[in-house]
Amino acid sequence: MIPAVVVAVVLGLLAIAVVLSVVRVVRGPSAGDSAVAGDLIFFAFIGVVAVFGLMFSIDAVIDVILIAAVLGFLSILSLARLLQGVQR
Amino acid sequence: MTADLVITIVGSALLILGAAILASAAIGLVKLPDLYTRTSAIGTAAGLGVALIIAAVVVFDFSVLNLIKGLIAIVAQLVTSSIGSFALARAGYLTGSQPVATTFPDELADTAAVSEQASASAHPEGDP
Numbered sequence: 001m002i003p004a005v006v007v008a009v010v011l012g013l014l015a016i017a018v019v020l021s022v023v024r025v026v027r028g029p030s031a032g033d034s035a036v037a038g039d040l041i042f043f044a045f046i047g048v049v050a051v052f053g054l055m056f057s058i059d060a061v062i063d064v065i066l067i068a069a070v071l072g073f074l075s076i077l078s079l080a081r082l083l084q085g086v087q088r
Numbered sequence: 089m090t091a092d093l094v095i096t097i098v099g100s101a102l103l104i105l106g107a108a109i110l111a112s113a114a115i116g117l118v119k120l121p122d123l124y125t126r127t128s129a130i131g132t133a134a135g136l137g138v139a140l141i142i143a144a145v146v147v148f149d150f151s152v153l154n155l156i157k158g159l160i161a162i163v164a165q166l167v168t169s170s171i172g173s174f175a176l177a178r179a180g181y182l183t184g185s186q187p188v189a190t191t192f193p194d195e196l197a198d199t200a201a202v203s204e205q206a207s208a209s210a211h212p213e214g215d216p
Contacts, residue, residue: 002148003100006100006103009104009107010107013104013108014107016111017107017110017113018114020111020115020118021114023118024117024126030180032123032176032180032185033126036117036127036173037117039130039176040114040117043138043169044110047137050103050141050145051103054144054148054149057149059149062145062146062158062161063157065142066158066160066161066164069138069164069168070160070164070168073169073171073172076172076175077171077172077175080178081175083176083180083183084178084182
């Protein structure tokens with residue numbers, strides 16, 4: 001259904017994104033930079049889930065992506081709260 | 089047969105475009121100089137990239153129910169990615185992360201100073 005070359009190209013691009021984000025997590029001068037890079041890793045993970053769901057033609061992939069898109073920002077919000085500590 | 093070909097081409101183009109936008113966001117994450125430009129790159133590019141990937145899933149696996157779910161997911165993604173990057177940049181500003189030296193009008197510093205004076209005059213004995 002989805003061509004194999006498209007799967008290879010998309011997974012390669014997402015792998016580049018994840019590797020560069022891990023570089024920023026390791027190198028990042030402040031904790032905020034690491035949190036931003038973790039956010040991008042989460043978004044790339046949504047892409048990987050979408051590609052694998054299309055490749056094996058899993059019906060529930062759109063539900064997984066829906067839940068991830070609706071609730072995914074809670075992780076970055078809690079990281080921001082953790083970062084700013086007691087101040088509002 | 090032709091409809092299948094069109095679905096495959098359009099879905100593949102959307103999928104590759106979304107992944108390329110995510111990769112460009114990662115390049116910006118490594119190359120940009122401070123926390124605020126990095127947060128801006130992730131907030132805009134990741135929202136758009138994930139929205140395109142969701143659109144590709146809907147195109148490949150089309151039904152009315154999937155179209156509704158996909159539209160909800162795209163709207164939620166576009167709204168919440170900007171909320172997340174805003175909250176993270178605000179947390180970085182409150183913890184004293186320095187912007188790059190070419191950031192000229194730092195209006196948030198003036199606003200923070202004014203509101204601090206106002207709250208100090210309104211509550212002279214400190215935080216209520």
